[in-house]
Amino acid sequence: xxxxxxxxxxxxxxxxxxxxxxxxxxxxxxxxxxxxxxxxxxxxxxxxxxxxxxxxxxxxxxxxxxxxxxxxxxxxxxxxxxxxxxxxxxxxxxxxxxxxxxxxxxxxxxxxxxxxxxxxxxxxxxxxxxxxxxxxxxxxxxxxxxxxxxxxxxxxxxxxxxxxxxxxxxxxxxxxxxxxxxxxxxxxxxxxxxxxxxxxxxxxxxxxxxxxxxxxxxxxxxxxxxxxxxxxxxxxxxxxxxxxxxxxxxxxxxxxxxxxx
Amino acid sequence: xxxxxxxxxxxxxxxxxxxxxxxxxxxxxxxxxxxxxxxxxxxxxxxxxxxxxxxxxxxxxxxxxxxxxxxxxxxxxxxxxxxxxxxxxxxxxxxxxxxxxxxxxxxxxxxxxxxxxxxxxxxxxxxxxxxxxxxxxxxxxxxxxxxxxxxxxxxxxxxxxxxxxxxxxxxxxxxxxxxxxxxxxxxxxxxxxxxxxxxxxxxxxxxxxxxxxxxxxxxxxxxxxxxxxxxxxxxxxxxxxxxxxxxxxxxxxxxxxxxxxxxxxxxxxxxxxxxxxxxxxxxxxxxxxxxxxxxxxx
Ligand code: SF4
Ligand code: SF4
Ligand code: SF4
Ligand code: SF4
Ligand code: SF4
Numbered sequence: 242x243x244x245x246x247x248x249x250x251x252x253x254x255x256x257x258x259x260x261x262x263x264x265x266x267x268x269x270x271x272x273x274x275x276x277x278x279x280x281x282x283x284x285x286x287x288x289x290x291x292x293x294x295x296x297x298x299x300x301x302x303x304x305x306x307x308x309x310x311x312x313x314x315x316x317x318x319x320x321x322x323x324x325x326x327x328x329x330x331x332x333x334x335x336x337x338x339x340x341x342x343x344x345x346x347x348x349x350x351x352x353x354x355x356x357x358x359x360x361x362x363x364x365x366x367x368x369x370x371x372x373x374x375x376x377x378x379x380x381x382x383x384x385x386x387x388x389x390x391x392x393x394x395x396x397x398x399x400x401x402x403x404x405x406x407x408x409x410x411x412x413x414x415x416x417x418x419x420x421x422x423x424x425x426x427x428x429x430x431x432x433x434x435x436x437x438x439x440x441x442x443x444x445x446x447x448x449x450x451x452x453x454x455x456x457x458x459x460x461x462x463x464x465x466x467x468x469x470x471x472x473x474x475x476x477x478x479x480x481x482x483x484x485x486x487x488x489x490x491x492x493x494x495x496x497x498x499x500x501x502x
Numbered sequence: 503x504x505x506x507x508x509x510x511x512x513x514x515x516x517x518x519x520x521x522x523x524x525x526x527x528x529x530x531x532x533x534x535x536x537x538x539x540x541x542x543x544x545x546x547x548x549x550x551x552x553x554x555x556x557x558x559x560x561x562x563x564x565x566x567x568x569x570x571x572x573x574x575x576x577x578x579x580x581x582x583x584x585x586x587x588x589x590x591x592x593x594x595x596x597x598x599x600x601x602x603x604x605x606x607x608x609x610x611x612x613x614x615x616x617x618x619x620x621x622x623x624x625x626x627x628x629x630x631x632x633x634x635x636x637x638x639x640x641x642x643x644x645x646x647x648x649x650x651x652x653x654x655x656x657x658x659x660x661x662x663x664x665x666x667x668x669x670x671x672x673x674x675x676x677x678x679x680x681x682x683x684x685x686x687x688x689x690x691x692x693x694x695x696x697x698x699x700x701x702x703x704x705x706x707x708x709x710x711x712x713x714x715x716x717x718x719x720x721x722x723x724x725x726x727x728x729x730x731x732x733x734x735x736x737x738x739x740x741x742x743x744x745x746x747x748x749x750x751x752x753x754x755x756x757x758x759x760x761x762x763x764x765x766x767x768x769x770x771x772x773x774x775x776x777x778x779x780x781x782x783x784x785x786x787x788x789x790x791x792x793x794x795x796x797x798x799x800x
Contacts, residue, residue, distance in 0.1 A: 267649055270665065274657045277664050297659050299584040301575050302669060303561035304677050308542050308553065319680015320670045326682075327663070327673055351561045351569060352579065353587035 277325050284330045285368050285425065285442055287315055288338060289347040289359035293444075300354035302327030309349035314338050331367075333427020333442050338367060340393055340426050363394060368425030368442040369449065370399070370418045377439040379415050382406055388429035388440050389416045397422035399429065416440070420449065523767025530612045538562070538676045559613070559672050560663070561590055569593035574650075574711040578660035581651055598715065604765070605720035606712030610702060611766035614709075615675065616668045619686055620702045623693035624742065635696045640703055640745065640762075643710035650707045662707050699742050717761030724758040724770060725781040725789060737769035737778055756790040757783070 278297050287306050290296045306329050307315040314336045318324035329346075331338060340362045347355040359365055370388075378385035379401075392399045398419060403412035418440075427442045537555040540546040546554040552566040561571040571593030580586055601609060610617055626632075653661035663669055667689055670682030689701045702709050731749065738744040746760035747769065758778075770778045781789065 263645060263649070267653065270649065270653060270661065271657060274653065274659055274661060274664050278657075278659055294658065295584065298582040299579060299586075301560045301571065301579060301590065301660075302663060302673065303557040303571075304542070304673065305557040305561065305563065307677060308556045317673055317677040319674055319678060319682060320685065321681030325664075327669060349556065349563075351557075351563070351571060351587060351589040351593060352584070353590075357587075 282444060282447055284318075284324045284328065285333065285427070285444065287329055287331065287346045287355055288340075288344055288362060288365035288367055288424070289350075289355040289357070290367070291354055291356055293446075296354050297325060297328070299352050300328050301352050303351065304329065305349040305351060306346040306355060309345040311341065311345065312336055312339050315346060331427070333430040334438055335431075337427035337431045338424075339428070340365075340424060363422075363424060365424045365426075366445065368427070368444050369420050370423050370425065370427075370429050370440050371443050371448050372416060372418060373439045373441075374415075376435055376437075377416065378435060379413065380404075380439075382409075382413050384414065385434065386414060386416060387432050387434055391428050391432040393426065393428060394422050394424065398424065420445075520771035523771065527612055527766065528618075531615060531618055534559075534613055535615060535672075535675060542676050558669075558676050559615075560669060561593060563593075568596065570597050573598040573715075574708055575660060575663050578650060578654040578663055581654040582658050582660055583655075601712060602716050602719045604716070604722050605763070606715035606717070606761060607709060607764035608716075608722070609712050609764075610709050611764035614668060615672050616686065616689065616706075617702065619671075619690050620693050620699070623690045624699060627694055627698060632695060634698055637697070638704060640743075642704050643706055643713075646705055647707040647710040647714075666708070667701075668706075668708060703742060713761040715761070720761075721783045722765055722780060723783055723786060724763065724765070725779045725786045726752040726755075726757055727775075727777040727779075727790075728753045728756070730775040731773075731777040732775055734774065736772050736774065740768040740772050742766065742768070757781070757786045 284293070286293075286296060287310075291299060302317065304317045307317055314331045315329045316331065318326055318328050318330055320326050324330050342362055344359065344362050344365075347357065347359055372380070372388075374380040386401060389395050389399045389401050399416050400419065401414045402417050404415045406413050425442045430438045430441045433440050537546070538558055541554045541556055548554055548565045553563075554565060556563050557570075559572060560575050561569075563569050569589050569592055571590045573594040576586060576590055576594040650662040667682070667685035670680075671686045674680050674682040692700045693702075697704060731752075733749055738747045741747050741763075743760070743762045743764070746758050746763045752758065765780070767780065770780060
């Protein structure tokens with residue numbers, strides 16, 4: 242009888258040990274997974290990538306997109322970096338995505354993590370270019386505009402806007418990014434001549450706001466308040482008025498530097 | 503790097519011959535790594551713009567035609583809640599079919615890059631006669647396997663793929679170095695100092711998965727000839743999964759039936775009686791029937 246008792250107790254102890262070991266292991270493992278999957282906010286994904294959570298679930302970490310890219314844009318994240326392990330990403334300052342029209346990276350993906358629903362590379366949204374207006378040369382008044390010139394979607398993704406200058410009557414030409422057209426390819430970031438890029442690509446969720454449903458922009462066309470008001474033409478971008486107005490007083494090309502010559 | 507007992511009586515030719523599976527396995531393991539690496543870095547192609555072997559062991563494509571994918575990874579992704587694209591499903595089925603025929607753990611002995619490391623650890627361990635520090639059941643791996651699947655479901659990511667030292671090491675060999683080698687080093691030290699065959703024989707869920715696959719269907723198996731076996735136990739000494747060489751069961755079945763056998767071919771050359779041989783399953787039955795018939799007559 243006593244023997245049976247000890248063996249049963251042994252068994253129960255073993256069972257308890259096994260269970261607690263399994264539970265501890267399971268929790269540790271789950272924790273590791275959560276840490277890894279959370280490492281993602283700065284990851285820039287190849288074109289057509291599913292939203293981050295789905296992408297993390299779907300990507301099998303095979304690297305076929307990496308090999309398919311003719312520009313060596315993509316990398317598989319090694320262990321221990323800030324990007325979820327083994328997933329493809331790119332660093333535009335090193336090599337941007339050159340927006341191949343046939344999207345070979347997406348075609349190579351066997352899992353659909355890079356969605357074949359992306360038909361036109363210009364519709365890809367890898368991230369959004371954001372300008373640091375304090376360090377952008379154009380915003381400082383120089384005629385840089387390199388990002389604008391390099392952008393494959395210039396005029397749509399980046400426009401040049403005039404901006405009044407404090408010390409001179411010449412307007413500045415400043416780049417402005419439009420999220421409805423910017424693909425996040427990063428060609429602008431690669432091209433920016435400042436020591437640290439003044440234009441960079443960030444994932445949308447890190448930079449984009451959302452005004453919310455409760456605001457009604459009464460003066461716009463689509464809202465119900467102004468249903469019967471139909472503007473004649475789409476609103477043109479507003480250009481500051483002072484510079485052209487004051488210009489006629491002096492000959493064109495004269496400013497504070499050469500006035501009185 | 504093998505556990506072959508040295509037979510000083512054998513001539514050089516015979517000694518080399520006894521290493522044949524070892525050499526072939528290393529050729530296969532390094533060869534597969536080389537094919538991946540060459541396609542990724544040196545642009546190896548079968549034709550213009552058709553790379554030889556893209557991807558890695560998780561998913562790959564051979565010659566632009568044959569998709570392959572790790573069925574265990576695909577299963578985890580499926581459980582994580584992602585509807586897989588056809589290509590990866592086809593690839594997983596192709597690979598699954600192959601291992602169903604040759605035996606699941608053929609992956610372990612002939613393909614897996616971690617096996618290079620664990621074999622080395624085991625060889626050093628034998629060399630220095632290092633004693634085991636802890637013991638736990640070889641069935642632990644099946645719990646790890648189950649946990650991988652459950653966690654994939656709960657966490658929404660492929661649980662083992664996200665921590666797999668096999669994936670890390672393999673990816674980093676092909677796509678550039680990172681900290682994945684620490685995981686490999688950890689496995690090496692664990693196998694060397696703590697538990698003999700600790701990772702591959704006790705913990706690895708991928709090995710467990712492959713043990714389950716092909717358990718019944720594997721056509722290539724080690725045939726056992728009970729008439730010549732003298733129960734010397736040399737085979738079990740070199741086998742990384744010695745429980746599969748339970749001679750009593752082998753006598754009943756006539757071949758190494760367990761899915762845990764990796765068809766590594768360590769046992770066949772060391773058997774002094776030649777009682778262990780690779781064979782195709784249908785042939786095994788015929789052979790054994792004949793042998794037993796003879797024995798009954800004599
Ligand atoms: S679109 Fe072209 S350049 Fe961009 S990541 Fe894909 S393959 Fe590379
Ligand atoms: S090809 Fe697809 S599954 Fe493979 S690494 Fe790239 S995104 Fe992931
Ligand atoms: S990332 Fe830069 S270059 Fe690319 S589309 Fe956007 S603004 Fe243009
Ligand atoms: S048990 Fe795991 S690590 Fe070991 S050889 Fe098999 S798959 Fe590779
Ligand atoms: S039984 Fe033989 S072939 Fe199978 S794992 Fe053991 S040594 Fe290798």
